[in-house]
Structures are given as structure tokens and as C-alpha cells.
Amino acid sequence: MLNKDLVIIGGGSAGMAAAIEAKKNGVDDILILEKDSVLGGILNQCIHNGFGLTEFKEELTGPEYLQRFVKQVEELGIEYRCDALVLDVTKDKVVTYSNAEDGVVSLQAKAIVFATGCYERGAGAIQIPGDRCAGIITAGTAQKYLNIHGFLAGKRIVILGSGDIGLIMARRMTLEGAKVLCVSEIMPYSNGLNRNIAQCLTDYDIPLYLSRSVSKVVGKHGRVEKVILSAVDDKMKFIPGTEMEFECDTLLLSIGLIPYVSLLDKIKAEMSSTRGAKVNDYFETSIPGVFACGNCLHVHDVVDFVTDEGRDAGKGAAKYIKGLVEKNTTILVKPGDGISYVIPQTITNKNADSITFKFRVRRPIQNVFVTFEDNGNEIAKFVRPVLIPSEMVMLKLNQAQLAKIESGEITVSIKERK
Amino acid sequence: MSKDLTCIVCPRGCRLHIDDDLNVTGNSCPRGAQYAKDELTNPKRMITSIVRVKNRENCMASVKTSVSIPKGKIFDILKEIEKVSVNAPTHIGDVVIKDVLGTGSDIIITKEIK
Numbered sequence: 001m002l003n004k005d006l007v008i009i010g011g012g013s014a015g016m017a018a019a020i021e022a023k024k025n026g027v028d029d030i031l032i033l034e035k036d037s038v039l040g041g042i043l044n045q046c047i048h049n050g051f052g053l054t055e056f057k058e059e060l061t062g063p064e065y066l067q068r069f070v071k072q073v074e075e076l077g078i079e080y081r082c083d084a085l086v087l088d089v090t091k092d093k094v095v096t097y098s099n100a101e102d103g104v105v106s107l108q109a110k111a112i113v114f115a116t117g118c119y120e121r122g123a124g125a126i127q128i129p130g131d132r133c134a135g136i137i138t139a140g141t142a143q144k145y146l147n148i149h150g151f152l153a154g155k156r157i158v159i160l161g162s163g164d165i166g167l168i169m170a171r172r173m174t175l176e177g178a179k180v181l182c183v184s185e186i187m188p189y190s191n192g193l194n195r196n197i198a199q200c201l202t203d204y205d206i207p208l209y210l211s212r213s214v215s216k217v218v219g220k221h222g223r224v225e226k227v228i229l230s231a232v233d234d235k236m237k238f239i240p241g242t243e244m245e246f247e248c249d250t251l252l253l254s255i256g257l258i259p260y261v262s263l264l265d266k267i268k269a270e271m272s273s274t275r276g277a278k279v280n281d282y283f284e285t286s287i288p289g290v291f292a293c294g295n296c297l298h299v300h301d302v303v304d305f306v307t308d309e310g311r312d313a314g315k316g317a318a319k320y321i322k323g324l325v326e327k328n329t330t331i332l333v334k335p336g337d338g339i340s341y342v343i344p345q346t347i348t349n350k351n352a353d354s355i356t357f358k359f360r361v362r363r364p365i366q367n368v369f370v371t372f373e374d375n376g377n378e379i380a381k382f383v384r385p386v387l388i389p390s391e392m393v394m395l396k397l398n399q400a401q402l403a404k405i406e407s408g409e410i411t412v413s414i415k416e417r418k
Numbered sequence: 419m420s421k422d423l424t425c426i427v428c429p430r431g432c433r434l435h436i437d438d439d440l441n442v443t444g445n446s447c448p449r450g451a452q453y454a455k456d457e458l459t460n461p462k463r464m465i466t467s468i469v470r471v472k473n474r475e476n477c478m479a480s481v482k483t484s485v486s487i488p489k490g491k492i493f494d495i496l497k498e499i500e501k502v503s504v505n506a507p508t509h510i511g512d513v514v515i516k517d518v519l520g521t522g523s524d525i526i527i528t529k530e531i532k
């Protein structure tokens with residue numbers, strides 16, 4: 001069997017950053033395995049601009065952003081295989097992939113970084129009432145058809161879900177000649193950026209209906225003919241008499257992303273409420289030497305932060321391979337009041353210079369403290385004027401603050417400022 | 419004509435208000451004030467689209483305007499972009515239309531295709 005020091009599964013933004021950082025930290029024997037025909041991941045289809053503000057202080061399109069990392073991968077001589085689908089991984093870190101040229105290959109790795117991204121929830125996930133017919137597709141699939149292959153998924157479109165992908169696709173399909181009738185959102189607020197509502201919907205007079213969802217799809221002849229939207233009450237039940245009918249040929253779904261973890265699941269890595277794996281401060285999962293980062297760990301909305309996380313995981317993997325991982329404690333990090341999850345879930349090195357914690361709040365809130373507590377004792381406290389669920393929060397504890405932790409558990413919570 | 423609008427210059431998306439004398443409030447930085455003034459006098463946008471790659475099967479190369487263009491010209495410019503096709507390899511920054519419709523903006527490739 002072939003040996004590799006580090007195998008990276010997925011050559012998107014997270015995987016490329018992990019590879020580059022591991023190489024810079026002295027790991028030479030690296031292989032990136034990517035199932036697609038090119039590196040770059042989801043950004044290949046995100047042709048709009050808005051990427052790279054933190055990383056490069058410039059606004060780039062997705063393909064421009066990813067190219068900067070492809071260039072580094074190539075300049076550093078990092079080995080990669082495209083059209084290489086990873087089929088299997090074992091707890092002992094044997095990675096099996098298939099590729100038209102190489103056939104089915106198994107490799108023994110010293111460490112593995114998972115950077116497999118996420119997938120979109122489809123029609124099955126929300127059980128849309130009505131006919132089963134063609135013309136119901138996810139927004140990301142429509143984006144790929146259009147931006148990569150040049151096919152418009154439909155001419156008269158209703159979009160369900162007002163996250164950023166739905167908003168971006170509303171504009172994109174309008175620009176390519178489709179009529180986008182409306183965007184419907186079941187929640188009373190949009191999860192997309194204000195800026196995307198302004199430049200993708202308002203600019204093109206596309207209505208956004210809040211607290212409304214699809215109550216019926218009509219498509220008797222094999223393709224969507226009509227979509228009926230109804231208002232929902234605060235228990236998300238349809239309110240009779242509020243129906244709005246739209247004659248259309250396509251229903252685009254932008255109803256959420258889920259980390260892609262089937263291989264991690266198979267080797268029984270412990271999972272968290274993000275639906276990604278639990279990780280420690282080295283981005284290592286519960287399986288020693290197996291790391292995770294990017295959208296397969298938790299869904300990100302800004303690629304710059306994905307790149308950053310990829311680097312941290314790459315650094316962690318390099319330390320593991322070189323035997324430099326310092327583990328001197330096990331402190332669990334728990335989400336407290338108002339917080340849906342915190343990454344990392346455990347701290348293993350109390351002597352680190354600093355550790356960055358990433359989390360999301362459950363609902364929009366203003367004028368609060370974020371506290372880190374150890375058995376009721378405050379370790380650190382940060383003031384925040386506004387926090388919203390669609391923005392990931394990042395807060396750093398320094399060495400002195402980490403040293404204050406005495407028990408085996410800390411809690412991150414939101415507290416009102418009086 | 420005073421107006422409420424959302425700043426689109428950066429992802430923060432501040433809610434701006436601009437009055438008849440072009441006084442701007444709600445912006446967190448000077449770029450927001452400039453945006454609101456431009457939006458009332460001469461609104462501009464970056465546009466991104468795709469062009470066909472002739473020598474590759476079902477393959478499109480992405481393009482963008484090199485600078486922002488007047489909002490009213492978006493659909494005219496898209497018609498110009500639609501007329502264009504290219505051959506691979508394509509390189510980021512390749513100009514496919516020079517000074518499109520006299521706007522001072524070029525249409526440039528944003529994707530490397532081997």
C-alpha cells in the first residue's frame with residue numbers, strides 16, 4: 001500500500017488552505033483528493049463578486065478568489081488529484097479513492113483532513129405538498145447548471161428560502177432572462193445579508209414574502225405548472241384563505257445547507273449539533289489524526305473564514321504528524337444561554353498562546369455581553385452591540401484567560417446588559 | 419427627494435438615509451455616504467455574467483465589468499456579453515469587450531480554464 005503523510009479530502013477553499021499551511025509547517029508528503037474535475041469547490045460556480053474582503057482587502061468573484069489558492073498549491077508543488085472520489089476511510093487512516101486513470105487506490109495516511117464541504121437540503125427534507133414533478137431543484141444545482149454549463153433551469157421561477165444563495169440566484173436568473181416571480185421565506189425575517197436583499201431583489205423589483213411558504217405544487221403533466229404560497233402562523237401552520245397562486249415552470253429551493261460527513265460518520269467520529277464532527281483546539285475530531293474544517297465542520301457564509309479555518313486545521317495536522325501536539329487537559333466547551341453551538345467543543349492545550357472560539361446566536365439580539373464562565377466564575381466577558389444568527393461570531397481567549405480555567409468545563413453564554 | 423436605502427458597498431449592509439440636501443445618516447464609514455449620494459444621482463453596479471467557451475463541451479467562462487457601470491445600462495451590456503464567445507485556455511483579466519457601450523468599463527474574464 002502507498003503511504004502519504006497527509007491526505008486532504010476535498011480541494012475547495014478549506015482543503016487548499018489546509019494543504020498550503022501544512023506544507024508551510026514542514027509537511028512535504030501531501031495529497032489532495034478532489035472528486036470534481038478542478039480544484040476550488042463551490043466557488044467555481046459562485047461567479048458573483050464579494051469574496052476576499054478580509055483575506056485580500058479586495059472584492060473578488062468566486063473563481064478569482066479560488067485561483068489565488070490554486071496558484072499557491074501549484075507553486076508549492078503540492079500534489080493533487082482531480083476526478084478522484086474518496087470512497088472509504090478507516091479509523092486507521094486508510095483512504096480509498098477511485099479515479100479513471102489510477103483505478104481504485106488505497107493509501108495509508110499519517111493524518112487526514114476532511115474538507116468535503118456541505119450539501120443542500122432538497123425537496124424531500126421539507127415534504128413539499130402537492131404533485132411530484134420535474135422543475136423542483138435546489139438553488140445551488142441551478143447555479144451550477146447556469147454558471148458552469150450554460151443551461152437556464154427555467155423561465156418563470158418561484159424561489160423558496162431567502163438565504164444568500166436564493167437571493168443571489170434570483171438576480172442571476174433575472175439577468176439571464178428568466179422571470180423571477182418572488183422569493184418566499186417561512187421565517188418572519190430573511191437569513192440573507194441586507195446587502196443581498198438590496199442588490200438582488202430590490203434592484204430588480206422582485207418581491208420578498210416573509211412568513212410564507214409553499215402550500216402546494218401543481219404539476220399534472222410532468223412539470224411544475226403552478227406554485228401556491230400560503231401565510232404561516234407562529235407555529236408554522238398554513239393559514240387558510242391566504243393562498244397566492246403563481247404560474248411558473250420552476251421552484252428553486254434554498255432551504256439550508258448540511259455538512260457533508262458520511263465518511264466521518266462511518267468511522268464513528270463524534271458529531272455535534274452543527275451536524276458536523278466535534279473537534280478540539282487543533283481541529284482534530286474524536287478520532288486521533290483525523291481533522292475537519294470548512295463547511296463540512298459547520299456551514300460558513302464568508303469564504304475568508306473558511307480559508308482561515310483550513311489553515312488552522314492544516315497547522316494542527318502538521319503538528320500531529322511531527323509529534324508536536326501538546327495535550328495537557330480536557331476542557332469541554334458548552335454552548336450556554338442564547339448560543340446554538342461553539343467550536344471547538346474541547347480544549348486540550350491550556351498553554352496555547354490563544355484559542356479562537358466560533359459560535360452563532362439563536363436569535364437576533366442587541367446590547368449584550370458574551371461571557372465565558374468556569375463553574376460560574378467569569379473568565380472573560382465581551383460587549384457586543386448587535387448579534388444575529390446569520391453571522392458567525394469569533395472571540396479569542398488569550399493565555400492568561402485560558403490559565404484561569406480550573407474545572408473541566410466552560411460555558412459560553414449571552415447575557416443582557418442592564 | 420429623501421430616501422432610505424441599504425448600503426451595498428460591503429457585507430455589513432448599513433441602513434442609510436439621505437435627505438434633499440444630500441446629507442447622509444446611518445453609515446458606519448465614508449464609503450456609505452458616497453454610495454448614498456451616487457445612488458441618488460448616478461446609481462452604478464458591478465455586473466458578472468458568463469460567456470460560452472467554444473472549444474469545450476457545455477462550458478462557460480465567467481466575466482465581470484472591470485469597473486461599475488450605470489445601473490440603467492445593465493441589460494444593454496448583458497446583450498453585448500451574450501454576443502461574445504471565447505476559446506480556452508482563458509485567463510483571469512483577459513479583455514473580451516473593450517470599453518463596453520462607451521461606459522469606460524471592459525468586460526474581463528474571471529476564470530482560468532485550461
Ligand SMILES: Cc1cc2nc3c(=O)[nH]c(=O)nc-3n(C[C@H](O)[C@H](O)[C@H](O)COP(=O)(O)OP(=O)(O)OC[C@H]3O[C@@H](n4cnc5c(N)ncnc54)[C@H](O)[C@@H]3O)c2cc1C
Binds near residue numbers: 009052115
Ligand atoms: C451558493 C453559495 C454562495 C456563496 N456566496 C458567498 C459569498 O458571496 N461570499 C462569501 O464570502 N462566501 C460565500 N459562500 C460561502 C463560501 O464560499 C463557502 O462556505 C466556501 O467556499 C466553502 O469551502 P469548503 O472548502 O468548505 O467547501 P467546498 O467549496 O464545497 O469544497 C468541498 C470540496 O470537497 C469535494 N469533495 C466532497 N466529498 C468528496 C469526496 N468524497 N471525495 C473527494 N472530494 C470530495 C467537493 O467536490 C468540493 O470540491 C457561498 C457558498 C455557497 C454554497
Ligand code: SF4
Binds near residue numbers: 426432445
Ligand atoms: S456604510 Fe460603510 S460599513 Fe456600512 S455597509 Fe456601507 S461600506 Fe459597509
